[in-house]
Amino acid sequence: MASVLELFTVHCSSVSVLSGGRRPRLVCEAVPQISPQQDGSRATTKRSFGRLKVQRVQNIVKESYRKIKQIDDLEDDQLNEPVISYDESDEQEVINVQNDTTKAVRSFIKSRNKQAVSSSRSSDSSSRGWGTVRSVDSYRPKTDNLSKKGEMIKANNDFFSRKSFKELGCTDYVIEALRSLQFIRPSHIQAMAFEPVIDGKSCIVADQSGSGKTLAYLVPLVQRLRQEETEGNNKPASQNPRVLILVPTAELASQVLSICRSLSKVGVPFRSMVVTGGFRQKTQLESLKQDIDVLIATPGRFMFLVNEGFLQLTNLKSVILDEVDILYKDDDFESLLQRLAGSAPVTAQYLFVTATLPVEIYNKLVEVFPDCEVTMGPGMHRTSPRLEEFLIDCSGDEKAERTPDTAFLNKKNALLQIVEQRPVTKTIVFCNKIETCRKVENALKRLDRKENSIKVLPFHAALEQESRLANLEEFRCSPTKNISMFLVCTDRASRGMDFAGVDHVVLFDFPRDPSEYVRRVGRTARGAGGKGKAFVFAVGKQVPLARRIIERNLKGHPLHDVPSAYEAMR
Template structure:
């Protein structure tokens, strides 16, 4: 009987900046455009002749940094990491003033390497856990990038200046709004931005686009919608950011991302950030970047944050509400108003149900999930940030990118569907150098994740409960005998009807 042997996928041909410029010149849609001014960075004198030992010390300052070309055959030159804001932006008084005003002491590890790479005009992939400063890592170089492109039009006042120059793609409305908030905070050179997302006022977004903006922050769905209608042209974009790329792929945005990138000139500068490094992100990087440089803070292996102490209890579902009330009462007695907690549940219905039960018990909380209106979601987050409420009951919508830096506790009321999501939930606390605590309720129905959870805990030097080890071994033996097996995941790429937004 004949069997078909699937040919292994071949890697994309190595793209360089020079080859991408040639591709642009051959494409009549982009051939008329001005070249991109890329190299805005001068290596500081004190860093020009570093020994391998000195360079290694810079990489390990504040975290384990690994920096290397994405493709082994690439010969791209990698600038050393900066160890101060002055080394990256010292000649820019406006940016340095904002940095000092915000009280930043020194760059985070991921910033120290992404800044010189992006300012040098090199594509860059930043892989780092949540709360590590990735937003400013791509945003501040983007502002200087706009300066350099606009300078090409200063000699001819009659020449129309194109817009936008910078596009930031984000998986969720909340993260997109947070990035817009950072742009407005720096209010650099009067550059205008617009945030495009579903649920926001479409007429207002259309008006802002037609008025001309330098920076667009958008979710893929709404951007595709407005682009299809001719409201916004992406041909002028020279600097593209794919923020939380792993999350965007999880949410089913891959087709939209590819469509958007097809509309942008091939010699664009690309920054991609991700908290994890799954196969889908690797393929995206291979296809749409040019001699990209990897800047990895920590490990590419899935691991949870060491700054978060993680606890586990085996609690049946019908006993969980009573137990979570006991935990809330304990935290209130121990910390008063000096704690904030996110309680993660598996569905929109469960989030509403738990919030209502809290209300009946006199516990003040807010809910956050995809079924609530945009104004309700913004209100819930603002109440948590301000301290008006200390408890947010949320689906996995809140597990990534939501920037509430003073979350002290995370509770997994329902254990997530996979280990990757567990890592992101736990990463909501212990951010920006703080410590945090996470509690997870477990039961036998979570058994398919037990082995992966043990590996995560051991890598992050956490204590592994004895019952977790026993049940993991029990499940392994059942699988070996054919009496049990893993549950299907909604992330299964073969399931074309799988939809993150519908689920959460």
């Protein structure tokens, strides 16, 4: 049987970049040659950042890299792992991207009639900021050697900070609790965010998916709560939480609650609870009568409790808006912010946590909170360094009729071949619509009707919340030997959900928003050592757009100007 890549005539170009935290990437589909005159990044970036003051963006980037440098100082002589170097040329490259002065940095040689495609990067001024660069001869991807595409950067180089939790200022009981949960060293974003969060400053905490942002705000907040309680300055009260965490979905709320309870059980006692839709209000109202330290809620249920007088905010010290870019898409969210500002103490701290920070969201946040600090991790708007991305053109024969039905059939065949030829333990399949989810579920179930080797778990809004949570729990658990588990879902599963051990992510439908692309592929290759593969199915005009997104990921460019291109495509 021909492989899926042979079936859809996808060529492969492999490029290895070995410095400054960059990584080798594998991009299926040969890409056209780009010259400085043809590269449209200059004009589009300028439009996207038009509302930002240039100096402010420079200061944000410089401050982020300054913090990384401070945190990464070699203060622990016992640590001998190689260190990521953020030299001036790396910093200058990012600033140039923000200022719209980056020139084209790579030329690709396209050859659709050859099986071997080579890609190289010039060593002159166009390579400035990348350090040592080398090219790797490409090959036709085979099932047995896709992973042997070049040298991978070690996980502990680009994930962990050189600082220890002790050096950050964590107390002994917090360090012991983290150690019991197998957190030995902080990630970059955890180290960068600790000081401003524990000092009570409002700030934006932004870094790539899987970088540890939940602990980045929970650890300093919980430590501060314990210190205030010990000093007698602030104590928990019923119906009056000290910390409020707002999240977009009930599933993410349950995940954050699980992390809170884990910390509480291992030496940092505090009381946390969750209030979301889909569960009995009576039970939640009874729980609210007890003393509350941390309340985790979805916006709808939170507003109901406040409007009906079941929840007070006079004791509130900190408000966390997790996945704030998703929350802002709700039409009622700005009114929620106004209600918070009017009911919470004026001294309350606001933390905005996100894996993607669109310019329009940034502008709104700094307009309402002008003193808000910006803490950006080194992986902001980038995919994991251990992720391999494959673009598969499912358009079909140019001479044949192209309809949504034929596109679905092509994508289904590609998916089934991946399943049959590359069996793995856990795969997440993303679709744009519930109807498509159901079709994909049926196609996968037909491969193994008795579920001897394949287990298909749906996850979308058409399911009852209890069913969704049960499927999530089953997917997270270690599967039975020789069982391949598939979570077939909409973007509901991409919004902050943490899955361990996901081998493949399949973008069955191309995401509507490039930010969703980052979130979807961020469900694999997570944390310090996670690896994974993302298969991106595209048809028609989606193919050049998908190629453009992957190219910009490869170059380290931001994706802020891509949404306008997507709008033009529709």
